Amino acid sequence: MKYKRSIVWFRNDLRIRDNETLSRAVSQSEDVIPVYCIDPRHFEQTDLGFKKTGDLRGKFLFESVQILGSQLQKKKAGLVVLKGFPEEEVPKLAKTCGAEAIFFSEEVGSEERNVETKLEKNAWAQSIATESFWQSTLYHIDDLPFPVSQLPEVFTQFRKAVEKMSEVRAEQEEITVIPFAEQAKPYVRPLDYKDFGLEKLPSLPSKVMRFDGGECSGGERLKSYFWDKNLLKTYKETRNGLLGMDYSSKFSPWLALGCLSPRTIFWEVKRYEKERKKNQSTYWLIFELIWRDYFRFIAKKHGNKIFQVEGIKNNGDSWRRDSADFQRWCEGKTGVPFVDANMRELNTTGFMSNRGRQNVASFLVNDLNIDWTWGASYFESQLIDYDVCSNWGNWMYVGGVGNDPRDNRYFNILRQAKNYDKNGDFVRFWIPELASIEGFDIHQPQELPANILKSKRIELGKTYPEAMVEMEKWM
Known part of the structure; x- marks a missing residue:
C-alpha cells in the first residue's frame, strides 16, 4: 500500500x-x-x-x-x-x-x-x-525451521537447526535520499541530555575503552576490529580477556540499540573470511550472534516468565533479599577482589567483560544466594549494552531457572581469577588500594573456598586488611 x-x-x-x-x-x-x-x-x-x-x-x-x-x-x-x-x-x-x-x-x-x-x-x-x-535478530523469525512455540529449550539444538536449515537474509539496499516531510520541521525538538535523566555527562578514566554511541562509532569499531587491526582472526582465543580495548569485539553496545545490525556484522565476517582468513574465530563471532538470537526467541516464547523469580523452569523462590549485601555487591565492596574489580569497571564504564559478568552473577546468586532478578535489574540500569532479552536470559541461565541444561552453573571465583587474571593486573587496575600486593597474591586477601563461603561467610564489606584477619580464622 x-x-x-x-x-x-x-x-x-x-x-x-x-x-x-x-x-x-x-x-x-x-x-x-x-x-x-x-x-x-x-x-x-x-x-x-x-x-x-x-x-x-x-x-x-x-x-x-x-x-x-x-x-x-x-x-x-x-x-x-x-x-x-x-x-x-x-x-x-x-x-x-x-x-x-x-x-x-x-x-x-x-x-x-x-x-x-x-x-x-x-x-x-x-x-x-x-x-x-x-x-533485531540475525535469523529472521519467519525463517526459523520451527514456530517459536516449539523453540528448543537447549541452545545447541536451536543452533544446529538454524545453521542447517535457515539462511541469513541479505542487508536492505542502501537508502540514498529520504523524502522528508517539510511540514515536520516545526515539530523538531532540540535534543537535551537532561531529557535522558542526565544532569552531567560523566567522563571516563584514561586507559579504558571509550564507547561513543551511534551508528558512525559502531561502524568505525567494526572496521577497526576486522580490517585495521585484523583482530577477528584471534577472537576465539582472546575473547575471555579482561583488560584493554581489543580482547573482544565489543560490538554489543551498538547491537543493543540497533546502531549496528547483526546482519551487517554477519556479512562483514563472510567478506573477511573470503578476503583474509576463515577459522574457528570467525565462526565463533557468528556463534555469539546466534546466542543473542536465541535469547530473543526464548523471550518471545516465554513472555513475562523471563522476568519472574521462578524463571521459565518454575523453580521455587528460596532467595535471600539482603539489601546491605546487595548494595556492597553493586558498589564493588564485597571484599572479594575479583568480584569487586569487575563491578567497579561496570560502575565506571558501563561495560564488563563476558567473563566478568559470569563471575559476578554467579557470586551474587550462588555465594550470596541473593535474588537473581536484583542482579538483572542492576545490570539493566548500568550496562550500556543492555538488551532486555540477553540480559534477563543470561541471568536466568546463571540463576538456574533458565535454559541451562545443568541445574547449577557455579563459578569458583579463585579458580576463575587464577585462569583469567593470574598476575592480578585486572584487580590491580580497578582496586588501586591493593596495587602493592604482587602477583596472584592480590586475589588472596578475602577469597574463601566455596564450601566455607557458603556456610561460614566472612562479614562482607569490611576493609581488605580486616577481611584478611577474619579469613585466617577459617583457613
Missing part, C-alpha cells in the same frame, strides 16, 4: 543502514517523518533504589539518538524528538501532521509490547495504519 505520509518511529533500531522499517516506509510513502520518543518511564527510580536507566547507559543512548539525527540530515531528512509516552505522543503527532501510517520495529519485552499494543490501538482509533517489522 502507498501512503501519502508516514511516521518512522525509531526504537532500538537507531541506524539507517540495513533498517527494514525505514526502508519500507520510504518505499511505501510519498514522504516520511522520522521520530524518536523519549519515554520518561525509562528514567524513573526502581524499587531497588537506582535509576532504571543509569547515567552511563543514558549517555550512550543520548549520543546514539544524536548521531541518528545527523545521519538522517545527510539523507536530506531530520529527526523529530518527542518526550512522553510513545503510545500517546507518536499517534498524536501523526494526527497533527496528517500521517496515514506509523512504521516501527517489533520488540518482545513485556513493557515494549505493551507500548506497541496501546500505540496501535490509539492509532487505529484515529484511522492511522501501523506496520511493524522484525529486524
Whole structure:
C-alpha cells in the first residue's frame, strides 16, 4: 500500500543502514517523518533504589539518538524528538501532521509490547495504519525451521537447526535520499541530555575503552576490529580477556540499540573470511550472534516468565533479599577482589567483560544466594549494552531457572581469577588500594573456598586488611 505520509518511529533500531522499517516506509510513502520518543518511564527510580536507566547507559543512548539525527540530515531528512509516552505522543503527532501510517520495529519485552499494543490501538482509533517489522535478530523469525512455540529449550539444538536449515537474509539496499516531510520541521525538538535523566555527562578514566554511541562509532569499531587491526582472526582465543580495548569485539553496545545490525556484522565476517582468513574465530563471532538470537526467541516464547523469580523452569523462590549485601555487591565492596574489580569497571564504564559478568552473577546468586532478578535489574540500569532479552536470559541461565541444561552453573571465583587474571593486573587496575600486593597474591586477601563461603561467610564489606584477619580464622 502507498501512503501519502508516514511516521518512522525509531526504537532500538537507531541506524539507517540495513533498517527494514525505514526502508519500507520510504518505499511505501510519498514522504516520511522520522521520530524518536523519549519515554520518561525509562528514567524513573526502581524499587531497588537506582535509576532504571543509569547515567552511563543514558549517555550512550543520548549520543546514539544524536548521531541518528545527523545521519538522517545527510539523507536530506531530520529527526523529530518527542518526550512522553510513545503510545500517546507518536499517534498524536501523526494526527497533527496528517500521517496515514506509523512504521516501527517489533520488540518482545513485556513493557515494549505493551507500548506497541496501546500505540496501535490509539492509532487505529484515529484511522492511522501501523506496520511493524522484525529486524533485531540475525535469523529472521519467519525463517526459523520451527514456530517459536516449539523453540528448543537447549541452545545447541536451536543452533544446529538454524545453521542447517535457515539462511541469513541479505542487508536492505542502501537508502540514498529520504523524502522528508517539510511540514515536520516545526515539530523538531532540540535534543537535551537532561531529557535522558542526565544532569552531567560523566567522563571516563584514561586507559579504558571509550564507547561513543551511534551508528558512525559502531561502524568505525567494526572496521577497526576486522580490517585495521585484523583482530577477528584471534577472537576465539582472546575473547575471555579482561583488560584493554581489543580482547573482544565489543560490538554489543551498538547491537543493543540497533546502531549496528547483526546482519551487517554477519556479512562483514563472510567478506573477511573470503578476503583474509576463515577459522574457528570467525565462526565463533557468528556463534555469539546466534546466542543473542536465541535469547530473543526464548523471550518471545516465554513472555513475562523471563522476568519472574521462578524463571521459565518454575523453580521455587528460596532467595535471600539482603539489601546491605546487595548494595556492597553493586558498589564493588564485597571484599572479594575479583568480584569487586569487575563491578567497579561496570560502575565506571558501563561495560564488563563476558567473563566478568559470569563471575559476578554467579557470586551474587550462588555465594550470596541473593535474588537473581536484583542482579538483572542492576545490570539493566548500568550496562550500556543492555538488551532486555540477553540480559534477563543470561541471568536466568546463571540463576538456574533458565535454559541451562545443568541445574547449577557455579563459578569458583579463585579458580576463575587464577585462569583469567593470574598476575592480578585486572584487580590491580580497578582496586588501586591493593596495587602493592604482587602477583596472584592480590586475589588472596578475602577469597574463601566455596564450601566455607557458603556456610561460614566472612562479614562482607569490611576493609581488605580486616577481611584478611577474619579469613585466617577459617583457613
